[in-house]
Amino acid sequence: MGIDGKAVDALGDERLDWRFKAIPVSAHGLTVGEARRERLPLDDFGTPLLTLDAGALDHNVRAMAEWADAAGMDLAPHGKTTMAPALWRTQLDAGAWGITLANLPQLRVARAFGVRRVLLANTLLDPAGLAWLAAELEWNPEFEFQCWVDSVRAVELMDEALRLARAQRQVDVCVELGGPGGRMGVRDDGDARTVADAVRKARTLRFVGIAGYEGALAHDASEEGRGTVDAYLRRLANLYRGLEYETGEPVVSAGGSAFFDQVAEVLGGLEGRVVLRSGAYIVHDDGFYRGISPFARGAGGAGSRLRSAMHAWARVMSRPDPALAILDAGRRDLSFDAGLPEPQLVRGKGAEPVDGARITALNDQHAYLVDGSAEIGDVVRLGLSHPCTALDKWTMLPVVDDAGAEHPTVVDYVRTWF
Structure with missing residues (x-):
């Protein structure tokens, strides 16, 4: 469990x-x-x-679990949607690979309830937080953790803080790829390779994958919006293929709750572990996600809506x-x-x-x-x-x-x- x-x-x-x-x-x-x-x-x-x-919770959990399994993707639902350990357990029991979180306070909630595998879809730079993480990894060998970086400076700050904390286990890191008008993430592919090199040189870090978030680049399912998402995901896939990792099973991760069908189409055939991070699906809504969800557009068939x-x-x-x-x-x-x-x-x-x-x-x-x-x-x-x-x-x-x-x-x- x-x-x-x-x-x-x-x-x-x-x-x-x-x-x-x-x-x-x-x-x-x-x-x-x-x-x-x-x-x-x-x-x-x-x-x-x-x-x-x-009834809706049960249906949504089953529908997404079945869809991800059929697509050959691992699901690490974003726990920030509910911040409810009882619902996280429901998702994990249905086959979720892990739980995604957004910041240190959320991570501490997860560890208070013994969540074993966490993907932090963010950069962790707080020295006190990194010291706590180093101790948590040392005291709990079963705990698996990954986070993101998007600059050489972030790598340097993480490495410095973990050295001061005398970290015994390396922290697994994915380089985050962004896009024009997006949120965080390296904008240039060459810069992404430079950041990856910096991670490999840092004794306290281990380079395990590439990650990103397409939902920050398009906010509707128009032809233009979906085209922007596809172009970004193809960049992500090409970058992922061209890098060397410090693990035998590297990770490529993307996917909010609006375009996960495109994530599956572009990333689904890649070697390694493809991790989808959709979170809103368990609760869904009568507004934005009702209109933009891939299931509303026919993905997965009528029973998956x-x-x-x-x-x-x-x-x-x-x-x-x-x-x-x-x-x-x-x-x-x-x-x-x-x-x-x-x-x-x-x-x-x-x-x-x-x-x-x-x-x-x-x-x-x-x-x-x-x-x-x-x-x-x-x-x-x-x-x-x-x-x-x-x-x-x-x-x-x-x-x-x-x-x-x-x-x-x-x-x-x-x-x-x-």
Whole structure:
């Protein structure tokens, strides 16, 4: 197993109380395990609230695992999406090769739960963090770790810090290739080879692969966007083929949740280990990823289409104008960076809001619902866009049996660490 199952199981012993938004007072004092067995009705929970859907989570995990296996790729899902060790275990149990993370605090959460193989899709330069990593690698021989570098200076700083920490194990490093207008990553292929040479010369580091992120270069599935992604992935593949590594099984890694079909097409036949890092798929959404996911474009067949596993619930507090309802959820509860929430239904009434109902704006604690039929006191289910900035506002997520039911039942609770 790629995670400490006992540590994850111990989360069931945590007691529910005022620390967790929307948990009903009737559940305060219960452990998570006890509340799970109680199977409380969602009607008992306050608003605002964010829930996960058990059936959608299960479907999404299986669909992605089966697709990656058929494509001949290893999956190291980006754990930053959920920061939920219980969900990481679900992904690992389904065959994931490891867990990807973005920074040192996230890495420490992973190690607290015994995640055995971590790909840090970033450069780690913090001297104190590198000293901690060196000790973690020394004390835990089973721990496998890789991170990225994109400059000779970064190699020098890592090597210096690890030497000062008297690191006993080399840190595995991938050179990151970027692109024009992208985020981090070497822009020039020749510079990438220079960085690779520097890694090979550093006693504390080991050059094990090439990595990158195509999602920073295109933000839609247009012909132009997909062409940009293809061109970048071909560069990545050519660079990977032309370098010498300090391991018998080098790694080439790419892939967010928007273009993983193209990653498979371009990188899938390469020798070594091809690692896909998609993360948003487990939760998916009713916004950006619903529109851009390769499964929505037909990859994997109709049965692979992902389902949104997250929904927000907000209560109508006021109808100050005939066409306006004010809900009790805002930017501190809901994601909004990749699109505003989508009103979907009124709980217990079994009907969609009237055609044209929409959220037009969010304040910190309020949402503006226009042209909806919901009345004061009604609870509206909202679809959200971008799970990474939805889940980070919640430390305990109730999991319902069916978010589309008239009266959903809470069957589990997922703890997050953001």
